[in-house]
Amino acid sequence: MGEPTDFKAAPPTGIDAGASSEGASVYELIRDDIIAGRLKANERLIAADLAQRHGTSTNPVREALQLLRGEGFVVITPNRGARVRPIDQDFVRDIYEIGVLIEPALTRWFVGMATLEDIAELERIQILIEENDFADPLRHSELDTTFHTIMYQRHYNRHAAELWWKHREVLRAVGRRFNFTLARRAAILREHRELIDLVKAGNADGAAALIGLHVEGSGRHILEQMRAFNAARAG
Amino acid sequence: MGEPTDFKAAPPTGIDAGASSEGASVYELIRDDIIAGRLKANERLIAADLAQRHGTSTNPVREALQLLRGEGFVVITPNRGARVRPIDQDFVRDIYEIGVLIEPALTRWFVGMATLEDIAELERIQILIEENDFADPLRHSELDTTFHTIMYQRHYNRHAAELWWKHREVLRAVGRRFNFTLARRAAILREHRELIDLVKAGNADGAAALIGLHVEGSGRHILEQMRAFNAARAG
DNA sequence: CGCGTCCGGATCATACATTGTTTGACGAAA
DNA sequence: TTTCGTCAAACAATGTATGATCCGGACGCG
Numbered sequence A, B: 001m002g003e004p005t006d007f008k009a010a011p012p013t014g015i016d017a018g019a020s021s022e023g024a025s026v027y028e029l030i031r032d033d034i035i036a037g038r039l040k041a042n043e044r045l046i047a048a049d050l051a052q053r054h055g056t057s058t059n060p061v062r063e064a065l066q067l068l069r070g071e072g073f074v075v076i077t078p079n080r081g082a083r084v085r086p087i088d089q090d091f092v093r094d095i096y097e098i099g100v101l102i103e104p105a106l107t108r109w110f111v112g113m114a115t116l117e118d119i120a121e122l123e124r125i126q127i128l129i130e131e132n133d134f135a136d137p138l139r140h141s142e143l144d145t146t147f148h149t150i151m152y153q154r155h156y157n158r159h160a161a162e163l164w165w166k167h168r169e170v171l172r173a174v175g176r177r178f179n180f181t182l183a184r185r186a187a188i189l190r191e192h193r194e195l196i197d198l199v200k201a202g203n204a205d206g207a208a209a210l211i212g213l214h215v216e217g218s219g220r221h222i223l224e225q226m227r228a229f230n231a232a233r234a235g
Numbered sequence C: 001c002g003c004g005t006c007c008g009g010a011t012c013a014t015a016c017a018t019t020g021t022t023t024g025a026c027g028a029a030a
Numbered sequence D: 001t002t003t004c005g006t007c008a009a010a011c012a013a014t015g016t017a018t019g020a021t022c023c024g025g026a027c028g029c030g
Helices: A024-035 A047-053 A056-073 A087-114 A118-131 A138-153 A158-177 A182-201 A205-232 B027-037 B045-051 B059-073 B089-113 B116-132 B137-152 B157-177 B182-201 B203-233
Strands: A075-077 A081-084 B075-078 B080-082
Touching: A024 A056, A024 A158, A047 A056, A056 A075, A056 A081, A056 A087, A056 B059, A087 A138, A087 A182, A087 A205, A087 B045, A087 B089, A087 B157, A118 A138, A118 A158, A118 A182, A138 A158, A158 A205, A158 B089, A182 A205, B027 B059, B027 B157, B059 B075, B059 B080, B089 B137, B089 B182, B089 B203, B116 B137, B116 B182, B137 B157, B157 B203, B182 B203
Parallel strands: none
Antiparallel strands: A075 A081, B075 B080
16 A cells, blocks of 8 residues: 555555556456447457457456456356447446445444544645646546545445445546536535545534535536437437 | 246346356356355465366366456455455455445335335235245245345346345355344344335335345344354354 | 575467357248 | 248357466575
């Protein structure tokens, strides 16, 4: 975990990391292709083709597909191969709704466990977020993820934390395609500030409720963007 | 889904099913070995060994391991192979705690969508459960799973339903090792009955709260059994 | 204790066998 | 002529086998 001063978003401890040695595993390449929409919904994923496209053999590709299946990005039907699961509005909604259920619980625990250092760290990141002020969207995304990771990374329920992280990655990837509305920007800053206050006050229920709204707002925001994008494309 | 009169527990629609054609895929064999404790905690999983033991080659084994990784049963470190994740009390606690967060939401939705047929179906299963009265534990497990599946199988959030199903499978496998205490038996029957009443009354919040308690009780029950078992083994 | 060597095994490439699915041609029946 | 069932060939999923390469840990030496 190294220096806690680093703002780089990283999984909350001992969590997976691709199976491959290379910087960009086949797994990651395919996954990003799916999330970014380069591989279209329901498109067939033929192992041999993917192997050739990424300059590997079929063996790693097949493993990557199994992994992606486990994560829900790919649907495999026995003897009929793999298809891209559509990253559509339903998919995003499903994911953020689960977040709405889980994150408040993680937050509630954090409020009871937070040290002064934790709070200082949150405030430090929040200041960086405000300094960046969405100028660099990627940096905002990193910082925002770090903000939440600070709260969840030590939670005893590793399963829940891991689930949160996976979902977070998906939403982050999808959201990268869009810009933040002014309203959303304001809400994010306000809610973060408010959250810090609630943590300071030790108000676990309040913090949990707020995080629920925060996640819900974030999910809705992405959903709206997707809807607008699709409407624009159709119109 | 074929005949709704069948009580056999089955996943809530279109959910995975092993990748293999055979009845028992390597994936399932390894998974069951882990859950049943035949493969010990943190034991190294050497692809070549597993392949030989199950009479296959390394390729299916590696794919199975990736899949198991995605489901949290196996931890894979790059270039250092796979290890069995311990199915210990922490693991079980993590899983049922997530259930406590998710199932109430699924239930709340069900209460708003339940038809008379659904309720009749719940009551029918409940009668079978009471007739069996834990005499055949396996049958109870099947029936109980069906009871909950009736409520969740049509939920729009497939992701959440799938998550529930996976967790359910694990808890079922772990629980198979133990017997129900009398107190737990009574609680299960009472809570199911009460749940049906709440559904009939359209009391979504009440049903959600009750399910929360139900899942919590179920989880604690398994945890207690594990604790007792370990204490007995140690003493 | 630090360092180099060696070995096990992970990872990947390749080739091939087997089996299930799809598709479209062909022919019989309406 | 149209419709429908049958069947074979193409395609690809799945599994097997084998070898190359590379990383990490263990062992032994200085």
